[in-house]
Amino acid sequence: MQRRSSFLAATALSFALAFSLASGASAGTLENLERERAIMLETLLSGDLGVAERQSRIEVSRARLVDLERMVLRDSDLVGKNTPLVRSAFDNYDLTFLVHASVEKRRALADHWLGEIGISTQTLSNARMGRR
Numbered sequence: 001m002q003r004r005s006s007f008l009a010a011t012a013l014s015f016a017l018a019f020s021l022a023s024g025a026s027a028g029t030l031e032n033l034e035r036e037r038a039i040m041l042e043t044l045l046s047g048d049l050g051v052a053e054r055q056s057r058i059e060v061s062r063a064r065l066v067d068l069e070r071m072v073l074r075d076s077d078l079v080g081k082n083t084p085l086v087r088s089a090f091d092n093y094d095l096t097f098l099v100h101a102s103v104e105k106r107r108a109l110a111d112h113w114l115g116e117i118g119i120s121t122q123t124l125s126n127a128r129m130g131r132r
Helices: 002-022 029-045 051-074 084-091 098-104 109-116 121-126
Strands: none
Touching: 029 051, 029 084, 029 109, 051 098, 098 109
16 A cells, blocks of 8 residues: 555656646746856856866856847847836846947956946955955
């Protein structure tokens, strides 16, 4: 009897898993872009990475971001949408489309991002590490 209930439980779990995978949520192009951009920024800011590893990860993210940025710019599903995410993305073009904007302005990716959020080389040079 216990063997049969284990089998039924396993079968029910398998069906539930298959159903959840089949009807799983799918992220749109803009959400995927935001996720990849966050990964890129995390890589830029991480103090735990060596120079070679950081550069390698940045190159991988840059290639993904180029593709995702193009996909968002060409996504016909976003046309006419007036959601806060879509409005914010296109209002902040230089931060949303980070790779394209840095190329257009002929700046390194990190320099472009830091400049857009208001941090300059001078402010970084004057900053001191400390505890709050």
